Structures are given as C-alpha cells and as structure tokens.
Amino acid sequence: MLTPVLSDNWDQIRSWQLASYQRQGGYDALRTALRMQPADVVTAVKDSGLRGRGGAGFPTGMKWSFIPQDNPKPKYLVVNADESEPGTCKDIPLMLASPHTLVEGVVIASYAIRASVAFIYVRGEVLHVIRRLQQAVEEAKAAGFIGQNILGSGYDLDVVVHAGAGAYICGEETALLDSLEGRRGQPRLRPPFPAVAGLYGCPTVINNVESIASVPAIIKNGADWFSSMGTEKSKGMTLYSLSGHVARPGQYEAPLGITLRQLLDLAGGVREGHELKFWTPGGSSTPLLTADHLDVPLDYEGVGSVGSMLGTKALQIFDETTCVVRAVLRWTEFYKHESCGKCTPCREGTWWLVQILERLEHGKGTEEDLDTLLDLCENILGRSFCALGDGATSPITSSIQYFKDEYLAHFENGGCPFDPMASTVFATAGASA
Amino acid sequence: MAENHATATDVPVPYSTGDSKITDTTIAEMREIAARYPVARSALLPMLHLVQSVEGRVTPEGIEACADVLGLTGAEVSAVATFYTMYKRRPVGAYHVGVCTNTLCAVMGGDLIFERLKDHLDVGNDETTEDGKITLEHIECNAACDYAPVMMVNWEFFDDMTPESATQLVDDLREGTEVKSPRGATICTWKEAERVLAGFPDGRADEGPTGGKATLAGLRLARERNWTAPAGRQGSAPALDGVPGPRPEDQPGRESQAVHTDDTRKED
Numbered sequence: 001m002l003t004p005v006l007s008d009n010w011d012q013i014r015s016w017q018l019a020s021y022q023r024q025g026g027y028d029a030l031r032t033a034l035r036m037q038p039a040d041v042v043t044a045v046k047d048s049g050l051r052g053r054g055g056a057g058f059p060t061g062m063k064w065s066f067i068p069q070d071n072p073k074p075k076y077l078v079v080n081a082d083e084s085e086p087g088t089c090k091d092i093p094l095m096l097a098s099p100h101t102l103v104e105g106v107v108i109a110s111y112a113i114r115a116s117v118a119f120i121y122v123r124g125e126v127l128h129v130i131r132r133l134q135q136a137v138e139e140a141k142a143a144g145f146i147g148q149n150i151l152g153s154g155y156d157l158d159v160v161v162h163a164g165a166g167a168y169i170c171g172e173e174t175a176l177l178d179s180l181e182g183r184r185g186q187p188r189l190r191p192p193f194p195a196v197a198g199l200y201g202c203p204t205v206i207n208n209v210e211s212i213a214s215v216p217a218i219i220k221n222g223a224d225w226f227s228s229m230g231t232e233k234s235k236g237m238t239l240y241s242l243s244g245h246v247a248r249p250g251q252y253e254a255p256l257g258i259t260l261r262q263l264l265d266l267a268g269g270v271r272e273g274h275e276l277k278f279w280t281p282g283g284s285s286t287p288l289l290t291a292d293h294l295d296v297p298l299d300y301e302g303v304g305s306v307g308s309m310l311g312t313k314a315l316q317i318f319d320e321t322t323c324v325v326r327a328v329l330r331w332t333e334f335y336k337h338e339s340c341g342k343c344t345p346c347r348e349g350t351w352w353l354v355q356i357l358e359r360l361e362h363g364k365g366t367e368e369d370l371d372t373l374l375d376l377c378e379n380i381l382g383r384s385f386c387a388l389g390d391g392a393t394s395p396i397t398s399s400i401q402y403f404k405d406e407y408l409a410h411f412e413n414g415g416c417p418f419d420p421m422a423s424t425v426f427a428t429a430g431a432s433a
Numbered sequence: 434m435a436e437n438h439a440t441a442t443d444v445p446v447p448y449s450t451g452d453s454k455i456t457d458t459t460i461a462e463m464r465e466i467a468a469r470y471p472v473a474r475s476a477l478l479p480m481l482h483l484v485q486s487v488e489g490r491v492t493p494e495g496i497e498a499c500a501d502v503l504g505l506t507g508a509e510v511s512a513v514a515t516f517y518t519m520y521k522r523r524p525v526g527a528y529h530v531g532v533c534t535n536t537l538c539a540v541m542g543g544d545l546i547f548e549r550l551k552d553h554l555d556v557g558n559d560e561t562t563e564d565g566k567i568t569l570e571h572i573e574c575n576a577a578c579d580y581a582p583v584m585m586v587n588w589e590f591f592d593d594m595t596p597e598s599a600t601q602l603v604d605d606l607r608e609g610t611e612v613k614s615p616r617g618a619t620i621c622t623w624k625e626a627e628r629v630l631a632g633f634p635d636g637r638a639d640e641g642p643t644g645g646k647a648t649l650a651g652l653r654l655a656r657e658r659n660w661t662a663p664a665g666r667q668g669s670a671p672a673l674d675g676v677p678g679p680r681p682e683d684q685p686g687r688e689s690q691a692v693h694t695d696d697t698r699k700e701d
Contacts, residue, residue, distance in 0.1 A: 001658070001660050002651055002652075002654060002655040002658075002660045003655075003660070003661065003662040003663075004651070004652050004655050004660075004661070004662065005662045007649075007651065007652050008652070008662075010643055010644055010648065010649055010652055011643070011649055011652055011653070011656070012643070014639065014643070015643045016638070016639075016643060017639070074471070083576045084573070084574060084576065085574070086535050086536060086537065086573070086574040086578075087537060087574065087578050088574070088576060088578070089576045089577050089578045089579055091576070092576040092577065093644050093648040096616065096643070096644060096648075097643040097644045097648065098643075117471060123576070124478075124482070124519050124588070124630050125519065125531075125572070125575055125585065125588045126575070126576065126588060126590075127587065127588040127589050127617065127618075127626050127629060127630070128589055128590070128614065128616065128617035128618060128637075128638075128640075128641060130629060130630060131618070131629060131634060131635070131637055131638040132638050134629075134632070134634045134638065135634065135638035135639075138634075160469055160470065161632070162475075162478070162479065162632075163478065163479060163482065163630040163631075163632070164478065164517070164519075165478050165481065165482065165517035165518070165519040165520055166517050166518030166519035166520075167516065167517050167518065168573065179478065180475055181472065181474060181475055182474035182475050182476065182477030182478065182503070182513065183474075183477075183513060184512060184513055184516040185516065185517075200471065200472050217665075220665060220666070221665025221666050222665060222666035224666075225663060225664075225665045225666060228663055229662065229663065237662060240651075241578065241579060242579065243537055243578035243579045243581060244537055244540070244541065244578070244581065245541075248647075248650050249578075249579040249580075249581075249647050249650070250579045250646070250647035250648060250649070250650025250651060251579065251647065251648055251649075251650065251651050251652075252650065252651035252654075253651055253652070253655075254651075266651070266654055267650065284536065314578065316536075316537050316578065318537075318540065322540050326539075326540070327536045327540060328536075330534070330535065330536040330539055331535070331536050334535055334536075334573055334574075337573065338573070340516075420540075420544060420545070421545070423540045423541070424540075424541055424542035424545060424582075425541050425542050425581070425582065425593070425595075426542055426595045426596070
C-alpha cells in the first residue's frame with residue numbers, strides 16, 4: 001500500500017548527514033550514472049516515466065532531452081525548492097530529513113544535461129532547511145561528489161544553495177529565473193522556453209525537488225522498477241501530504257493512483273465525530289473536490305478526469321465545520337497579495353475578487369455577485385500571463401459549483417453561519433482565544 | 434491599542450537614521466557572495482539578506498552598498514528590495530514571529546492565535562513591541578500544513594500551536610528563556626538568521642530531529658505493516674532487509690534522537 005523510497009531513510013539517526021546517507025547506499029547511483037553516457041541517463045529517466053512532481057506533470061526525461069547539446073553556451077540545472085503552494089508540504093520535510101537525496105539527484109541530473117553549475121533555489125522562510133542544504137552541499141564537495149573531476153569521471157560541477165526572499169510567484173519557473181538573476185520575480189514570455197534560453201539566456205532545466213530526488217532511485221534500481229509502480233500514464237511512487245481535519249496528518253509515500261479513501265484510511269480518517277466536506281487534490285490552485293470524489297485515482301489522469309488537477313498532491317482536508325466561503329476568501333486574499341503585478345487580469349482581477357468575496361462572506365452580497373465572480377474568473381482564466389491567475393480562479397469556480405447553497409445561506413443569514421472556533425484543532429480542548 | 438502604537442505602519446520610517454553599520458567587512462562579504470555566481474547580479478537577494486543581518490532592516494546605505502558592488506543604480510536595487518516580503522523597511526525586532534493565516538492554518542486555529550497575539554503583545558500586523566523584542570506578522574503558507582496551526586520564529590518551525598502555547602512562546606522569547614524549534618535549532622536572533630540566508634552557515638545544521646511526527650506518519654505505518662517498495666535491479670529495494678545501516682529495531686534510543694516527540698514547550 002505504502003512504498004517508502006524517498007522517505008525510507010527519514011527515521012535513521014542523523015539522516016541528513018552524509019555518513020548516514022551513505023550507510024543506506026547513498027551516492028551509489030551517482031557512481032552508476034557517471035559510468036553511463038549522459039544521454040543514457042536521460043533515456044533511463046525517460047523510460048521510467050517520471051513526470052514533474054511540482055504540479056504540471058511534464059515528463060522529466062523529455063524536459064532534459066530538450067537541452068540543445070550543440071549550443072556552445074553553458075547549461076544550467078535549477079532546482080525549484082520554492083515550495084509555497086498553499087497546502088504543499090512535501091519538499092521541505094524531504095530536504096530537512098535527507099538533503100543528500102536531493103543533492104545526489106542534482107549531480108546526476110546535471111551530468112545528464114551536461115550542466116556546469118546547478119542552483120537549488122529554496123524559499124527563504126525555512127531557515128533550518130537551508131542550514132541542512134548548505135551543510136549537505138559542503139559535505140558532498142568534501143567527499144568529491146561535487147567539484148572538479150567528480151569521482152575521476154572528468155566531469156566538473158558547482159552547486160549553489162540560493163535562498164529566496166518571500167514571493168510565491170517565484171515558484172513559477174520563469175519568475176524563479178528572473179529572481180535568481182537578482183531581479184523582481186516576474187514571469188517571462190514563452191517561447192523561448194528555458195531549455196533554449198533560461199538562466200542568463202542559456203539552456204536551463206528547472207525541476208521540482210521531488211522530481212530530482214526521485215532520480216537516484218531510478219538510476220539505482222532501474223527504469224522498469226520505477227514504472228512497475230503507479231498507473232498506466234502516471235508512473236512511480238510519490239509523496240502525498242495530508243493536512244487539515246484528519247486524525248494523523250503527514251507524509252504518505254505511495255504509488256501514483258492511490259485514492260483519498262485509501263489514504264484517509266491510513267491516516268485514521270477524518271477527525272473523530274466529523275465528516276469530509278471538501279478537499280484539494282494538489283494545493284489551493286487545484287479545483288476543490290468533495291466526498292463524491294473519494295475513489296478517484298490520485299494520478300495525473302484520474303484527477304484531471306473530474307475537472308481538477310493532481311498538482312502537488314497536497315491533500316487539504318476540511319470537515320463540515322469549515323465555511324467554504326471563508327476558506328475561498330482567504331485563498332483569494334493570498335493570490336491578491338502574491339500577484340506580481342505584471343499582467344492586468346491577475347493584478348486587477350484578484351483585487352476585485354477579494355472585494356466581492358469579502359462582501360459575500362459578511363452577508364452583504366447578492367446572488368448577482370456570484371455571477372460577477374464567475375464572469376471575473378472567466379476573464380482571468382487563460383488570459384493572465386502565468387498560472388498564478390489561473391490558479392486564483394480554481395477555488396472560486398469549484399466552490400460555487402459544489403456549494404452554491406452555502407454562498408446563498410450567507411446572505412440569507414446576513415453573515416457567516418459558521419462558528420470559526422468549531423473548525424479549530426483546539427475546539428475540543430476547551431481552549432479559546 | 435495596536436492602532437495607536439508607536440511602531441504602527443502608518444508612521445513614516447526615516448529614510449536614513451545616519452547610523453548605518455555597513456563596514457568594509459560587509460562590503461567584502463558582499464563581494465564574496467557575488468563571486469559564487471557566474472553573473473554577479475544573481476547575488477542581490479543574498480546580499481540584501483546580509484544587509485538585514487547587519488542593519489536590522491534594508492537601509493538606504495545597504496541599498497547603495499549593494500548597488501556599488503554590483504554596478505547597479507540604487508533605484509534598481511530598491512525595485513528588487515521592495516518586491517519581496519522578507520525584506521523589511523522598518524526595523525525588525527530581535528525575534529520575527531509569524532503566524533500562518535493562509536486558509537488551512539487559519540481554519541485550524543491560526544486566525545484565533547493571531548488575534549490572541551495581537552492583544553497579548555499590544556501590536557498590530559507587521560509591528561514591533563516597544564521593547565524591540567518581537568515583530569509580529571501574519572504569514573502565508575510556510576509548507577508545514579501537516580503541523581497546522583503553524584507559527585514561525587525567525588523562520589524556524591513551531592508546530593501544532595494553540596493560543597496558549599503561542600502566548601507562552603512569545604513570553605519566553607521576551608524574557609530571554611532559551612527556546613528551541615521542535616524541528617530546528619535553538620532560536621537565534623533575526624539578524625543571525627538573516628546571515629545564514631545570505632549563505633554564511635552558523636554551524637547549527639545538526640541541531641534538531643530529522644522530522645516531526647507528521648513527517649514520519651506514513652513511514653512508521655509502512656514499518657509497522659512491513660510495506661516496502663518493490664525490489665530493485667540490485668536485488669533489493671532501499672526499504673528491504675539486508676541494506677546496511679541502522680534499522681528501527683536494532684537502534685535502541687533511535688526515537689529520542691531522530692524524532693522529536695515530546696514538545697515540552699507546549700506543556701508549559
């Protein structure tokens with residue numbers, strides 16, 4: 001049922017240190033990779049069926065193969081460790097517990113695309129994760145896994161840990177590149193795609209932490225091993241993150257295609273005495289689902305077939321004590337705050353969305369406001385510069401689809417009919433603010 | 434209360450206080466950061482973290498120093514500094530206390546915790562207590578949702594918070610009691626934390642556990658039920674027996690070292 005691979009060493013003593021990682025066979029995959037031709041490493045990752053774990057699900061090996069090797073410019077690998085999508089909490093615990101899994105993947109991936117420098121762009125708001133990444137890179141340098149002539153292979157690589165400074169938009173890969181170049185983090189027009197003109201205008205691969213961290217296991221155990229897990233088009237194991245009103249929230253590593261019903265069962269179910277109301281399959285930018293979707297396979301196709309997206313597999317669970325209007329308003333405030341301001345539909349649209357939702361939550365809206373909201377969403381979705389604007393519309397349109405009556409109840413009631421205390425974790429403990 | 438507080442955000446901040454602490458050492462460290470990158474301008478974000486570690490905020494002198502080192506104008510540096518939430522134009526207290534009020538944490542209790550702390554500290558959002566100890570800010574999702582409601586002190590995790598544990602935490606910080614993050618190190622000052630973000634390690638990486646209870650929830654269940662990934666090409670998957678390295682059953686005391694289970698702070 002569960003298949004710990006990425007999380008397998010997390011219960012080892014000082015699992016973040018090189019010595020512990022190597023006791024578990026760490027860096028064996030790097031030795032294997034360095035004995036292969038770079039193109040064969042790309043092929044192995046292609047054959048495994050690994051798809052991007054940052055949300056979009058693009059095949060990782062194919063992304064690597066887009067790097068034009070006849071281009072004389074330097075090539076770069078950039079790891080997107082800017083984990084900020086609301087609900088998403090998988091890369092941070094991975095890097096805290098086992099930064100070397102990522103670092104080993106970085107060296108193998110860099111070798112495969114023949115990068116000279118790799119960057120780990122980690123959000124700035126996670127001090128201890130940054131400490132462990134810095135230490136892991138130093139340990140790997142001292143051991144000869146990073147630097148000149150790595151393990152006698154003739155391959156040279158430098159790795160830089162780079163801390164961001166608080167901007168959700170930098171999780172968007174081209175905004176991340178601008179930020180890494182020392183600019184405001186605003187997305188770039190594509191094409192050209194980063195594979196052709198990325199960091200400093202050079203060929204660049206940008207991958208999510210979990211995608212890169214999956215590479216050593218693929219090289220070590222083989223593409224067939226990886227693709228023996230998962231479903232037809234969604235291969236391998238992945239980290240599902242359960243949070244919210246669930247008995248045992250946390251990280252559950254399972255093959256792609258497991259269902260929320262199965263995961264909830266493993267996690268002790270929805271908190272005692274309550275029932276599932278709505279959930280996100282992969283962060284707040286993926287349309288909400290309900291108890292009707294408990295048996296949907298949580299793979300790229302399965303979640304897509306019910307009008308949502310697998311996203312980051314951030315399963316945020318909300319029970320019947322939660323006001324969906326309040327939840328959606330708060331997410332919308334987040335998108336408004338994080339909109340970079342580059343394009344008008346997102347910059348202005350998220351501002352307007354917040355104003356209308358505030359009215360609705362406080363019982364001062366009308367049914368016409370719901371139509372205005374949907375109209376606004378239509379004008380943002382597909383018309384904004386990047387996926388941030390699209391994501392901002394997801395919770396709104398899906399919540400109106402499934403919970404229109406609850407929106408109506410707010411103005412019938414003249415305000416929010418929910419008690420915010422009832423939804424808290426300390427509601428039952430008798431604590432109060 | 435909060436609205437009339439001396440540090441309220443509507444009070445203008447002086448452009449320069451004339452007591453900049455940027456020295457030749459700072460400039461040398463800025464050059465050291467720039468040298469890490471193929472193109473020097475990439476160093477700007479870490480350099481601004483360094484400015485905050487020296488000045489306690491982003492000062493005009495800090496902006497000019499970055500501009501000089503990178504061959505940019507002050508306006509170009511300011512444009513970047515004002516884009517990112519972590520860069521502060523007002524002096525930050527010794528401890529930056531963040532309360533996550535994004536949807537999941539808010540619903541789980543973050544909103545009530547934030548309200549309680551505003552009252553308790555008599556400050557509003559993004560304001561500093563009069564003793565200069567604590568700057569309170571509501572923050573967005575910090576990637577620890579499985580520990581909601583979450584707080585951050587100088588960007589270290591504080592998990593599964595309640596209004597009571599939150600007020601105890603800020604009281605401890607103000608009184609100078611040693612405070613440890615349940616998934617991190619002993620809390621240093623905000624300026625010291627900013628120095629690490631600039632890329633100057635403080636040697637604390639080995640403090641704290643591998644992860645908390647939620648991080649290990651799935652792994653523990655898999656161990657209990659003997660669930661593993663399929664065997665790999667080399668005859669055994671990483672999770673199978675026969676792989677060298679300590680396993681839970683042959684490592685007495687592993688739990689106490691690897692996993693932080695008793696959060697004593699919360700029982701205070």
